[in-house]
Amino acid sequence: MSTIISGRVWKFGDNINTDLMLPGDVHAGTEEEQAKAVFAANRPGWINEMARGDIIVGGRNYGTGSSRPAARSLRNIGIACLIADSINSLFFRNSVNFGLVALECPGVSEAFEELQIAEVSLTDFTVKNRATGKVLQALVVPPNMLVLMQGGGIYPVLEREGLIAPKVKSAPAPARH
């Protein structure tokens, strides 16, 4: 597993909620439909500007709201890492379980301008702004959780343990109405 993640930063503010990342009108849709709708309401068009390997920097209370798998949508669109001043604990659980690297790092939203490059060490959990040289300390993620975040989440583990069936490629969803 890579221990250094570096990528281009997209900034989002405080209290970014799950409904913005996974809107209700695709809640019953496919993962693909959900991925295309990320931030459609608050930042239309962003989904076409961002690229795989980019990093999201959020403010306080990132991921407040629903149990819906918004973290999976961020993983599916290729977000390499989410770093926020603080993260809602339900969103954090979903990040662990769906395989999104997510770090709580007080002060991170002040330390970055949009499109600067962040370098994240998953060894010592530091976050560096390559442009300013500033280095911040993120909260340590316990090793067993980091393994899940980097290894595709909990489902591969449950499959190996024979608790759930392997995922079958689902048939196309029926028409919505």
Place this chain on the structure above:
Amino acid sequence: MGMNIIEKILARKSGAKKISPGELVVVDVDTAVFIDNAFFPAYYRDMLKLADPEKIIVVFDHRAPASDRVSAGAHVVGRAFVKRFGIKRFHDVGANVGIAHVVVADNAYALPGTVLVCADSHTCSGGAFNSAARGVGAPDMIYAATTGKAWFKLGETVRYDFTGRLPAGVTTKDVFLHIANAFGEHVNQNVEFGGSGLKHLSINARRTIATMGAEISADFAIFEADDILLDYIRARNKAPFEVANPDPDAVYNERRTIALNEMEPLVALPDQVVNNSVPVGKVAGQRIDQAFIGSCANGTLDDFAIAARVLMGRQVAPGVRLIVTPGSQQVYREALRAGYVQTIADAGAVVTNATCGACGGGHLGILGPNEICITASTRNFKGRMGDPTARIYMASTATVAASAIAGVIAHPGDFTKEVFA
């Protein structure tokens, strides 16, 4: 040093004598509640065995009765799951269906001192029953159902002590909005409620606050167990339990007093719950298209009683839609028997079947472009109830009913001088 409520329950359920903030604990799960969303194609994973089917409850709530072919298909998958594992506590469309957290309340499934999980953020509703109930993700649910376990990172706890009693026209929704406005988010913290004012709050009134705990991002939102709670539980569930009240020397990150007698009707402005409320007077006169009363926070029998008292003998303003959705069919039937449904429908409201409905933007009252809604439900997020250009104000059932009559956001005191609590 003693333990607070959450520390006590998680210590017991993890086999530890004492646990402290920052610790990761693995606990035995007493109850795992699956909702219909769990059976949607994008969420369902085929479980090959269950740790204990007796600990599983299945409730169809978000899209029940099925609102489209996707949810109808999900219900088919859910019924097959129930049959395959012999799940006894199954709440299909019918007499005992409703929003999972309301069904949990109707049946006192969340017992004091127990751990309950469900893949819906408002599962903290069960905290009103002195239960360590919280929303988890879909994978956590599969983990809990197949292994019987869940992990939690213990956060610090903020204690809220209620004193006094609520004045006329004010409800615990206003109390919650006050807490969310004054103290903001509680990320990585638990909130614990008690105090001398607790005895003046009904179980339904407490449930509104516990349910809304998700909206301040609290890990757990839990109430002390008192005689009112124990009477409620014993009337509905004969299973044994052990309450978990805080030790006298329990440790809290902070202790705050909420004087209920000083509360006033508040309105959360659109798009964000925390740090975003104003006294109703500040937005009085704001035009509305729709008014909604429902959800796990405000679909209780108390909410029907309040709505009926405000609407009695009055009419919903022309051009405004008032939609009232009970939290469960049991609540619906009780509201029918009490005459509340008659009063509310006579006023021109549409009373729907029990479901999450418009709160989650699923069905039965979705908002169109640029529409303005005042809602007594759980969230005012952009796009939450339909079109992202719609604007959602959030308030108490009393304020929403008053606004529906006025056709603009209005103070409940314009229509009632009653004390609700």
